[in-house]
Amino acid sequence: MAKKLTTTQLLAIGALAALYTILSVPGAIVAALTGISFFSAIANILIIGIMYPLVPLLFKRIGAVTLWALIVGIIFIPLPLGGPPGFLPKVIYMAFWGLFADFIYLLFKRSEKISAILIGATQIGLGGIITVYLWNFLGAPKLADQSAAVATPLFIIAGSIVGGIMGFIGYLIYKKLENTALAKRIQI
Amino acid sequence: MIKDFYIQESSPLHSLSFWTKFFCFLLLFPLAGFLAPPFLLPIIIAIFIVLLILSKINFNKFWGLTKIYFIPITIGVIILSLFFSLGSLGQRLSEGIILALRFIALIAFGMLFSMVTNPIEIPAGLLRAKIPHKYGITIMVSFRMLPLISQKIKSIIDAQKARGASFKISPQLPSHVIALMVPILHSTLETSVKLSDTLISRGYNPDGKITIPPQKIKIADGLTLFLSIFVLLISLVK
Numbered sequence: 001m002a003k004k005l006t007t008t009q010l011l012a013i014g015a016l017a018a019l020y021t022i023l024s025v026p027g028a029i030v031a032a033l034t035g036i037s038f039f040s041a042i043a044n045i046l047i048i049g050i051m052y053p054l055v056p057l058l059f060k061r062i063g064a065v066t067l068w069a070l071i072v073g074i075i076f077i078p079l080p081l082g083g084p085p086g087f088l089p090k091v092i093y094m095a096f097w098g099l100f101a102d103f104i105y106l107l108f109k110r111s112e113k114i115s116a117i118l119i120g121a122t123q124i125g126l127g128g129i130i131t132v133y134l135w136n137f138l139g140a141p142k143l144a145d146q147s148a149a150v151a152t153p154l155f156i157i158a159g160s161i162v163g164g165i166m167g168f169i170g171y172l173i174y175k176k177l178e179n180t181a182l183a184k185r186i187q188i
Numbered sequence: 189m190i191k192d193f194y195i196q197e198s199s200p201l202h203s204l205s206f207w208t209k210f211f212c213f214l215l216l217f218p219l220a221g222f223l224a225p226p227f228l229l230p231i232i233i234a235i236f237i238v239l240l241i242l243s244k245i246n247f248n249k250f251w252g253l254t255k256i257y258f259i260p261i262t263i264g265v266i267i268l269s270l271f272f273s274l275g276s277l278g279q280r281l282s283e284g285i286i287l288a289l290r291f292i293a294l295i296a297f298g299m300l301f302s303m304v305t306n307p308i309e310i311p312a313g314l315l316r317a318k319i320p321h322k323y324g325i326t327i328m329v330s331f332r333m334l335p336l337i338s339q340k341i342k343s344i345i346d347a348q349k350a351r352g353a354s355f356k357i358s359p360q361l362p363s364h365v366i367a368l369m370v371p372i373l374h375s376t377l378e379t380s381v382k383l384s385d386t387l388i389s390r391g392y393n394p395d396g397k398i399t400i401p402p403q404k405i406k407i408a409d410g411l412t413l414f415l416s417i418f419v420l421l422i423s424l425v426k
Contacts, residue, residue, distance in 0.1 A: 004395060005322070005394065006394070007322075007388055007392060008381055008384040010322055010323075010325065010326045010384075010394055011325075011326065011380040011381075011384040012377055012380040012381065013326055014325075014327065014328075014333065014380065015329060015337070015377065015380035015383075016373075017330040018329070018330045018334050018337050018376075019333075019337050019376045021330070022334060022337055023341075046365070050365070054373075058377075067323070067326070071327055071330050074327055074330075075327075075334075077298075080257065084295075087218070087294075088214065169362050169366060172362075172366055173366055173370055176370045177370065177373060177374065180374065182374065182377045182381055183377070185381055186377065186380075186381070
């Protein structure tokens with residue numbers, strides 16, 4: 001049976017969600033400036049590419065990044081991030097990306113480096129295509145059209161490369177934190 | 189950051205139930221704003237102005253917090269409409285203005301929600317909706333930590349700059365990002381671990397029972413819900 005999340009892990013997830021929100025503010029400004037929410041993801045490529053691979057590595061458990069992304073989605077509700085302000089399906093949208101990162105981590109958890117690179121690459125590169133289908137599925141065809149206009153094959157290839165690099169940076173950051181008492185505490 | 193949006197006042201809007209505010213300001217009114225035919229948009233904006241007056245929030249304060257969204261969105265949407273919409277220049281311009289108004293209504297209600305909802309109401313509202321308190325606590329921690337982490341990031345950036353770090357695009361950027369992210373993450377996790385130690389020492393158990401303060405639904409809640417549902421229904425009539 002899977003162990004339940006401890007108080008320390010729950011609070012660390014909450015704190016990392018707050019950190020991600022603050023680091024995503026530049027993307028919110030870009031999205032507000034253009035009125036196209038997908039641009040917030042492009043502006044935040046650095047943060048998305050680092051944070052999504054980092055969270056599963058820090059917690060070393062399946063489900064942590066899904067919960068983290070779900071909380072990020074809830075915090076994003078009044079902000080122009082992940083979708084227009086007040087648009088509730090973006091909570092599900094964000095949770096999906098957490099679930100997706102969890103899935104990749106589950107598949108490749110034997111090699112932390114590969115899982116980090118793949119999470120970064122898929123979140124940004126492949127994310128372009130998935131976003132279109134996901135917004136259509138969530139009943140937001142306008143957002144799907146906006147994403148489709150941006151997600152060209154060139155974007156997907158370039159995004160995958162950049163995402164992979166960011167994932168690797170995320171892995172290097174994790175390596176710096178791996179042996180700290182804090183990392184050990186949240187992994188218990 | 190979000191905590192900074194909350195404006196403490198004693199108004200009918202502030203005293204509404206969390207779920208009334210959540211459904212009306214984040215779902216029903218914004219949805220009406222997007223679905224309403226253009227002639228109904230001024231009515232929705234008028235309703236918003238009435239609600240803003242009822243909230244006792246100073247208009248200048250509201251404008252100060254929202255202009256960063258309103259001005260770029262209005263300009264951006266109109267410019268994009270001029271480029272991408274079909275029809276004559278006048279039609280494209282009016283389409284851009286209508287779309288900008290829809291976005292403004294959406295953001296205005298979202299901001300009003302943030303301004304009249306104390307972050308502490310969010311986990312309490314989630315607890316009342318029978319969402320396990322351990323997740324409610326996690327969300328509350330996230331909201332509460334926003335200003336704290338924001339300050340810490342600022343001081344870490346200042347400290348790194350004082351040591352000669354530069355965050356311009358260069359081949360050294362990855363190492364500078366790592367040099368910045370490691371202390372930021374360490375500081376964030378340290379704060380959360382300290383907080384969890386405090387909670388554990390006070391006997392908090394994420395899987396145990398917790399007492400939730402009761403909340404009654406008032407007449408004002410019913411009226412606000414009725415108004416928002418009515419506006420949404422009228423918006424659906426073509």
